[in-house]
Amino acid sequence: MRFTNSPPGRDSYHHGNLREALIAAALVMIAERGPAGFSFAEVARAAGVSPAAPYRHFRDRNALIAEVARLGFERFAADLEAGWNDGRPDPVTAIENCGRAYLSFARREPASYAAMFEPGFPLEDDAALLRASEAAFGVIRRAADAACAVHPGPGRPPAMMVALHLWAMAHGIASLFIGRPSAGRRRLPMSPEDLLEAGLLVYMQSLGLNGTQR
Amino acid sequence: MRFTNSPPGRDSYHHGNLREALIAAALVMIAERGPAGFSFAEVARAAGVSPAAPYRHFRDRNALIAEVARLGFERFAADLEAGWNDGRPDPVTAIENCGRAYLSFARREPASYAAMFEPGFPLEDDAALLRASEAAFGVIRRAADAACAVHPGPGRPPAMMVALHLWAMAHGIASLFIGRPSAGRRRLPMSPEDLLEAGLLVYMQSLGLNGTQR
DNA sequence: TGTACATCAGTGAACGCGCGTTCACTGATGTAC
């Protein structure tokens, strides 16, 4: 598979779109074989370009994966934001929609999701990447804030903790039941989406948010 | 680092313990660099043995990782079983202990946990491995059964679903907050253990299991 | 207890391969005047 600008073959000495083509090729390979499953040279070959060309755009293979992850987090945050939809029509429904958006992203973009959460090397020191991941978590955090605000209190749980619970459950389900299988995967008696929705409802019921009242 | 039988150097033509030494060396390398971060040759070198020697014990590198995962699942199941402790003193406390055992395993054996859940290649067709992973899930499943049995009903939730929720939350927290960091990791305002305990309590409260009554 | 022999575990040399990285280069693009 080639990822050149001008179909079918490149007509110019310059590629014109190499950076994007490399990212697209990496996504395909990560989806097929995981973040560890390709080399810098292979991705160049897939883009129809010499093995030295990618160095014009990325310091090394890891930098390419980091960029895949960063772009993934950006789309991920946008998806979660759309699902949350400012808490409409009500917090419980909006959180369910947000959860659905979460799994939908993991399903549509397994390669991005893997680069984001199992890159195979530490991704901590990339400021732009951290910012993108914080934006995504920010959506969940705001959803938890809004949900907690409904709580009658006293005994209102800390919103940060609720956000982490929501995220852990969504990530747990995505990571166990969506994407390339691991040995841990079980057969599911229901879709991951239904499993997450039920889990969120059980959880939120305890918080005084009755899922049936909407 | 060498993993030979007779310290400090091997005195015999035969290693005597090579299989175990290869597994031990793989565990160290996986802990440091992830399941993708070592080669078959490197693990042989670490064991102080020629690059051809590992082939006497494992078909290839993947078979070695699969064995690491299988042994990991065995110890994992035993740990969960000990935490669950047949539901004593009561199901809620026992499930909390089981959750603590879950995270404790991920903390003590990050390399095994990674091999089990992010091997980097499909591990589906290894029957012994599948059996070991089913044994581990079986503990969670039995814990969910016992917890659901306490539910006053009607509206008692399916135990299988509850088991999957418990597992997803524990795995989500382990995978996000324990082990080698990914870009997704947030700073935690509390320990993973406390986060999981709180999450389990909130969840189980909805099931009619009051965590404060024990 | 001793000996012959089969089995087994590890050797070490060899191979072809693809990778990461560098380098001086070259062709295309954009811009100043």
Next chain:
DNA sequence: TGTACATCAGTGAACGCGCGTTCACTGATGTAC
């Protein structure tokens, strides 16, 4: 509009390296008698 020049993106050849895998081998162990 034309020309000169700087900048930029991709070339292709080269390198050393470690890997995976094979092979005939050898030394140690265990067992039959």
